[in-house]
Amino acid sequence: MSTRQMKIGGDNMPGRQDEMSIVDHLGELRKRIIYILIVLVVGLIIGLFCANPVYQYLISVDSAKDIQLHAFAFWDGIGMYMKIAMVVALVLAIPFTAFQLWAFVSPGLREVERSAALRYVPYVFILFLIGLAFGYYVVFPMALSFTTTITRNMGLTETYGISQYFNFMFTLVLPIALLFELPLVVMFLTKLRILNPKRLRKMRKLSYFALVFIAVIITPPDFISDFLVTIPLLILYEFSVFLSSVVYRKQLAADEAAEERYRFPANPDSK
Known part of the structure; x- marks a missing residue:
């Protein structure tokens, strides 16, 4: 049973199927690594x-x-x-x-x-x-x-x-280069509807604290290095919120359009 056909439950022997699925899943992960x-x-x-x-x-x-x-x-x-x-x-x-x-x-x-x-x-x-x-x-x-x-x-x-x-x-x-992936991660999670700009704004204080903590950990033990890394990280976070807002607005527009099509379906007999 391949990972592309992996199912949880719904079989006559769920325990055996789940076990085989996990084995196949781990095998796929090992191959990728x-x-x-x-x-x-x-x-x-x-x-x-x-x-x-x-x-x-x-x-x-x-x-x-x-x-x-x-x-x-x-x-x-x-x-x-x-x-x-x-x-x-x-x-x-x-x-x-x-x-x-x-x-x-x-x-x-x-x-x-x-x-x-x-x-x-x-x-x-x-x-x-x-x-x-x-x-x-x-x-x-x-x-x-x-x-x-x-x-x-x-x-x-x-x-x-x-x-x-x-x-x-x-x-x-190197840590700055890796942390520059933050906007992309936020956009992707917003696309999957795991995050949204409202949630990100509510988490702003906690996120700021986490970013400052990361900046202090990854930089040499001097104030100027901490400051030079912290400011770009905070700007990146705000830019991520902006990108999340763009993706979220498109999602809302698409949901509204789908709801309108469902509410007023096209009549194939109309001319």
């Missing part, structure tokens, strides 16, 4: 070849040109190469992972929900790239400039290791 891991491995291999040019590009940001990086351990260089390769693999695997997630849950969705979810897959990659660009070109230079300025004003000698530099960068940029 294996596909994702294969793509990650391929992306990791590609990332190893791209690591050096990506590294040279990442240290070319204006605020980092005056910083001389050092290696404090024998594995610092290769460790950074592996981390850069993993980031490249993650970027390449994001759209494929979104498609595999859609393929896994699509048997349980209605046709309209299935087509709507599939249309969102390309935007997962686009929003992730926008988040990467925003984190790298906006948030990271500001945070780096602020921290180095404070260090120099205190008269301290700057000696930065390559691990500290890239850990600081990745800690800021």
Whole structure:
């Protein structure tokens, strides 16, 4: 019995059918995870070849040109190469992972929900790239400039290791890139009628608190980094509410049109 034909109850042996359905369901999940891991491995291999040019590009940001990086351990260089390769693999695997997630849950969705979810897959990659660009070109230079300025004003000698530099960068940029998926998630859940703008507005205070908490957790322990990440997250939440309102209004218009057609059906005999 395939997952596309999975039924709960309604059979002569419900316990056995449910057990087979769960086994098939877990088998499908394992298959999707294996596909994702294969793509990650391929992306990791590609990332190893791209690591050096990506590294040279990442240290070319204006605020980092005056910083001389050092290696404090024998594995610092290769460790950074592996981390850069993993980031490249993650970027390449994001759209494929979104498609595999859609393929896994699509048997349980209605046709309209299935087509709507599939249309969102390309935007997962686009929003992730926008988040990467925003984190790298906006948030990271500001945070780096602020921290180095404070260090120099205190008269301290700057000696930065390559691990500290890239850990600081990745800690800021990658979570921001992932959190840029928030509007898409909200739109999708609104499309499925799980969320709506009224509920999101009622949850605003709780959501703000959660976003501030996330910003504090994912950023280095300094106020400016927390602030630079929190503000974009709050703006993203409000933008998500706006997009949810757009989707919700279209749903209400479609429901009203369907109700009108049901209330006043067309007369096939009329001319």
